[in-house]
Amino acid sequence: MSVERIRSDVRGITPEDPLGLDSEFIQRDRSIHPPAFTPNYKTSALRSPRIPLWSLQNSLSEVTGPVFSPDEIGPLDNDLILNYAKDGEPIGERIIVHGHVLDENGRGVPNTLVEFWQANAGGRYRHVNDRYLAPIDPNFGGCGRTLTNADGYYAFRTIKPGAYPFRNHVNSWRPAHIHFSIFGSGFAQRLITQMYFEGDPLLRHDVIARTIPDPEAVKRLIAPLDLDAAVPLDCLTYRFNIVLRGRRSTLFENKLQGN
Amino acid sequence: MIPSLPHLKESPSQTAGPYVHIGLIPHQAGFDIFAKNFSNVLVGPDTVGERIRIEGRILDGSGAPARDILVEIWQANAAGRYNHPADRQEDKPIDPSFRGWGRTGTDFETGLYTFETVKPGSVIGRKGHRPMAPHVNIWLAARGINIGLSTRLYFSDEAEANAQDPVLNIIEPRERRETLIARREERRGEVVYVFDIRLQGDRETVFFDI
Numbered sequence: 001m002s003v004e005r006i007r008s009d010v011r012g013i014t015p016e017d018p019l020g021l022d023s024e025f026i027q028r029d030r031s032i033h034p035p036a037f038t039p040n041y042k043t044s045a046l047r048s049p050r051i052p053l054w055s056l057q058n059s060l061s062e063v064t065g066p067v068f069s070p071d072e073i074g075p076l077d078n079d080l081i082l083n084y085a086k087d088g089e090p091i092g093e094r095i096i097v098h099g100h101v102l103d104e105n106g107r108g109v110p111n112t113l114v115e116f117w118q119a120n121a122g123g124r125y126r127h128v129n130d131r132y133l134a135p136i137d138p139n140f141g142g143c144g145r146t147l148t149n150a151d152g153y154y155a156f157r158t159i160k161p162g163a164y165p166f167r168n169h170v171n172s173w174r175p176a177h178i179h180f181s182i183f184g185s186g187f188a189q190r191l192i193t194q195m196y197f198e199g200d201p202l203l204r205h206d207v208i209a210r211t212i213p214d215p216e217a218v219k220r221l222i223a224p225l226d227l228d229a230a231v232p233l234d235c236l237t238y239r240f241n242i243v244l245r246g247r248r249s250t251l252f253e254n255k256l257q258g259n
Numbered sequence: 260m261i262p263s264l265p266h267l268k269e270s271p272s273q274t275a276g277p278y279v280h281i282g283l284i285p286h287q288a289g290f291d292i293f294a295k296n297f298s299n300v301l302v303g304p305d306t307v308g309e310r311i312r313i314e315g316r317i318l319d320g321s322g323a324p325a326r327d328i329l330v331e332i333w334q335a336n337a338a339g340r341y342n343h344p345a346d347r348q349e350d351k352p353i354d355p356s357f358r359g360w361g362r363t364g365t366d367f368e369t370g371l372y373t374f375e376t377v378k379p380g381s382v383i384g385r386k387g388h389r390p391m392a393p394h395v396n397i398w399l400a401a402r403g404i405n406i407g408l409s410t411r412l413y414f415s416d417e418a419e420a421n422a423q424d425p426v427l428n429i430i431e432p433r434e435r436r437e438t439l440i441a442r443r444e445e446r447r448g449e450v451v452y453v454f455d456i457r458l459q460g461d462r463e464t465v466f467f468d469i
């Protein structure tokens with residue numbers, strides 16, 4: 001079923017194009033992404049390739065990618081308030097995060113895996129390597145996942161994460177953020193990014209957000225409060241849309257004749 | 260006439276951070292939460308093809324193994340077909356017990372990553388290009404890596420196919436092609452391909468803008 005859904009999303013496959021390469025992706029615009037080497041974010045210094053990337057035209061290896069099915073996802077996987085609750089619910093501000101996964105042509109990306117992880121309300125991660133002094137919340141795991149629906153829509157419930165310090169400069173703090181991993185329908189769309197919260201004063205000091213050279217691009221990672229979608233007397237809601245690379249053929253799909 | 264369609268811009272990438280394991284491989288972060296987990300074992304009992312193990316380390320610019328890297332692989336099945344609708348090589352079977360995707364993290368102590376999979380077959384190339392030699396697509400994300408890094412693993416025992424491969428052949432200087440060749444070893448009857456990835460510096464691995 002999920003394969004069928006993605007099949008309908010893969011445009012441009014015709015008997016004349018058995019490779020489906022009419023559906024190749026628009027070249028990634030590297031100017032909106034951070035460069036590999038960003039010395040203010042010190043860890044990047046030794047982990048950044050220094051030789052320019054080799055540009056590849058898409059082959060089947062890039063336009064294809066893993067397909068996930070609903071039966072791999074548990075019923076509580078998109079509810080971080082309940083998915084690790086042991087003897088109560090986690091401490092913190094209850095929120096819903098929702099939005100659409102779109103491609104650059106503005107179409108929803110259906111049935112794609114969206115994964116998210118975050119610190120607890122005190123800024124502490126449930127991770128063997130996190131030594132921050134804020135306490136672990138016994139009822140909070142801090143991760144979840146979901147599949148987008150036919151329109152590319154997703155939603156999950158969680159606790160608003162806290163800010164936390166990290167060893168970069170002596171006073172480097174991360175603004176509140178949620179990490180996101182998204183697949184799309186081809187492996188060339190694979191993306192990991194972070195969502196920030198509207199109005200966070202730490203954001204303008206954040207060396208990670210500032211690895212992105214264009215301040216307008218950073219704004220697209222800031223989720224606005226979506227008060228109309230709040231659950232009265234229960235949860236606030238933030239809206240976060242994610243845009244993946246578009247497919248080239250869709251630029252021409254309204255043409256009267258073929259490409 | 261090309262109609263004007265709404266054109267959005269891709270969301271910018273951000274580092275996966277030091278705690279990427281929580282979200283994507285929670286067991287490595289130190290806890291279990293999901294009923295079904297993704298893993299580095301791509302094969303089941305019914306999977307068709309030669310069983311292989313892929314193993315390696317990811318070295319930073321100082322030559323030290325990076326011990327917190329998320330590694331994902333995506334590959335065709337033993338017949339050379341991807342389990343995805345955009346692959347229309349109808350002359351090759353889809354293997355229903357092989358998705359072709361796996362995920363792991365480099366070990367916090369040893370720095371090693373491993374995958375249990377099958378050796379992929381050759382996949383057709385772009386129109387007018389030669390078939391691609393058997394290869395595995397690799398994607399890395401981690402703390403200190405601002406945007407996911409794409410590379411490919413080719414096999415040392417496929418010298419003839421590698422020499423014809425349309426991707427390997429465009430890489431210059433040609434000595435850099437060697438950075439994409441995994442070395443075949445046999446250990447107690449197991450086939451192991453050793454593939455170290457160098458993020459930076461001497462013999463830096465070829466990374467692709469796909």
Ligand SMILES: [Fe+3]
Nearest residue numbers: 174177179276
């Ligand atoms: Fe974080």
